[in-house]
Amino acid sequence: MMKQNRISALFLVMLFFFFGNTEAQTSQFAKRIGEEYDQFKNENISTRRFKHSDLQPLIEKYREKSGFEINKVGESIEGRSLNLISLGNGDTDVFLWSQMHGDESTATMAILDILNFFESEEFMQEKALMLENLKIHFLPMLNPDGAEVFTRRNALGVDINRDALRLQSPESRTLKSVRDSLDADFGFNLHDQSRYYNAERTEEPASISFLAPAFNYEKDINEVRSNAMKLIVVMDQILQEYAPGQVGRYNDDFEPRAFGDNIQKWGTSTILIESGGYPEDREKQEIRKLNFVAILSALHSIAAGDFKKANLEDYEKIPNNDRMLFDLKLKEVTYELEGEEYILDIGINKNELDIKDNTDFYYSSQVVDQGDLSTSYAYETFDAKGYSMHLGEVYSETLTDTASLKDLDFSNLLSQGIGYIKLKKLPENIDHTVYPVNLVSENFQLNTSLRPGRNASFFLKKDGIIEFAVINGFLLKPEEASGKVENALIFD
Template sequence: MIKRLFASLMLMAIMPMTAQGDFTNQLYAGYEDFKEPTLDKRRIKHQQLQPLITSYRSNPKFEVQQVGESIEGRDLHLISIGSGDIDVFLWSQMHGNEPTATQAIFDILRFLDAEALQSEKEEILSRLKLHFLPMLNPDGAEVYERRNALGIDINRDALRLQSPEGRALKRLRDSLEADFGFNLHDQSTYYNAELTDKPATISYLATAYNYEKDINDIRANAMKVIVYMNNIIQKYAPGQVGRYSDDFEPRAFGDNIAKWGTSLILIESGGYANDLEKQEIRKLNYVSILSALHTIANGDYKNIPVEDYEKIPRNDRKLFDLKIENATYELLGKDYILDLGIHRQEIDNDGHEDFYNKGVIVDQGDLSTYYGYETFDASGYEIVAPKVYPEKSRVNTGQDWEKSKDFLKMGYAYYRYDFLPSAPYVEEPRNLVSESFNKSKFKLQPGVNATFFLRKEGEITHAVINGFLLDLSKPINGQNFGNALIYR
């Protein structure tokens, strides 16, 4: 009898977890049906959201209201749905260059408006009332910058409230008195899960509300939901979750909103290999946030031990786009062994709708405690200075990349032209320079452009052009190459 009772209790405990797992798996498998197709690039503008907001305003399932304006006069909108007693407030892009969750919000809205998974959706919407503020800093988004038009960080304006965007956020928090809040951000792609080579694709934080980092019921609830979300992400990006520092920041909205009585969950979208536009991370936001809303609605999160929050690895910042290990570098007649850490910095084009890369050496020396999205062991390889091709060339947009490889094998990385394209970059694996270009003496040091060659047994086998590594024994076309630069 006791054994049967124990078995029954165990089955009752497992059933909600199984049902929740099925829901999550269906969300992940069916994501493309709900992905908002008009938002397919990270650099989202305020005007792109207006047709979507208008469509939800005319949809009787949703309530849409203007809740403020930015400094430059762009509208801030709140989109609400649901009839439950538990209020959940989600806001994104208080930093203009952090749009991943903005895209995910519109994916979630499409899901909530669709016919799929009706029982789970009914459970969410009958018990919760959801409030979405998709873009808090539209002026920053316009120029893809962190700060607003006043030049301040809105997330450090919770006390002084000088920005109209910050005042709108405070009014909403006070009027909604939300039980849960989701503060949605992007973080640098160079964060990793501590002591691993895994990028911190998603990082979480249950914000502290005082310097002592005390844990009351409000903060504990946020921690429990975060543990639940971490378990979801582990299915699809194992080992790629970090825990953001919980040092108390008295000026920050997240910390103050937790102090004001809302269980605050901060989500940071970081990096994921070969996902420049963060579309896989957007999908993970969609799945994990909807799963979190489901567990808040059914209350299962309450059974999660709060101690499990501390088991999530801390965020660290020890990733490079490209790490070259154990390369031989000759300086003043002596050979040295160096590791090189290279970042491919994103430089916005005019209009802030796209970007190109500038490859920069950011560190060198013993980098054995660092990691790379791409790592090359250069043991036995010499670093070779790049050369300027001795003859002037004509711009040929139909350049054969395989012909470029022949010149790369001879150590030529720079080519003089009579006329240079107006763009600051070129998609071919060669840097273009003007007739008057005077190449400085080659020296490896942090801050310089990462362009050089690797030679083994007297033969150049690899090229690093603007921070992109090319294996010259393989076809160039199809390798991971972004762009070279134009020097005038």
């Protein structure tokens, strides 16, 4: 009996070390793939605006590669192919789909990087663990028609993520049929969210937000949803090493028409990943890396089974998403109105408008809020206490066209508070300019009121001297004019 007890005790110790080691292995694996990410990044796509025709050759190359299986599983309304890429021989099916919304492309880029990872000769032991235990399926760019014009909805004007019940769109029917045919154990619903979300009560952007969607109005937690929650805990802990404090948790109110909620309901442990904002990362290349690390770490954790040890209570500790971020916030600037002085905070966002067949964009910035913004945050904050706001002036001379601008001293103009130049002939079919002032028509009338919704162009004075300009949302000193404004605007 004593010998049997010693054997049992030894067995328990071995189990402890085995599971402890697999948990540590996932963490170490995450650290190493983050360090070596650059060798796996697919350099063929490095901006958010790409099309089906850009993606297809990068998928097709795997058709002839050992270990990869490519199947056309459907078509979009406009006839673009929907392709499923599968690899691995395990009993656990993991299904990942991206770009259900055509303008949410971060995870599609990360999927290309993950495919590069599996094609490489690196991390053979970790890949063996995943491929022997999992069958992994990727459906990138579920909404190629939306991606073609970089918009949320498909060609029918339908939000695919609200079509899980009626299934009117062919893209929706494809997603449902693939999920059902796989009867996937785990599902990753990969999206982008606004860059203006922050982790609640902090100044940190919610660069990644997670959700284990509810499957009913009561938000019950069964084993399926619990597994999704535990896996999110694993990913959150890993991402804290890369983006500390920049992970949020999405609202879990049940939406009966949404795919994530229903796929959870249908028995697949579903994880929503939302890619938000990151400082100096408009093209989301840093967040692409966060997706790469989080998803591969999750796959490793599923294969090892160590996610089951995660503390479910830690899921609730992830901060909620909040929407309290601006691109630029000016604190306590003095503004004069009707002979009285007022102290205002000013919140500015740099909105993106598409150009060049939706393959590029320009900024059209607006004052989106003003008043007491002390509970809000920003990617860039300027303490404007002691500065007075001057809304700017129109240059006294009307010039002929843009060719007349090349000899102007813009630093000198900005130091005088000139934010607008009239042209007899404005450029045609374009709404923005590379010059660091706004261009306007001869009939232009300057808006002399400061209200939310106006273009974010004005000046900051101290002791009667203009020290800073804000041109189309870009804060700069006048002497820095040539390099700080990515674009100004053209007003007819």
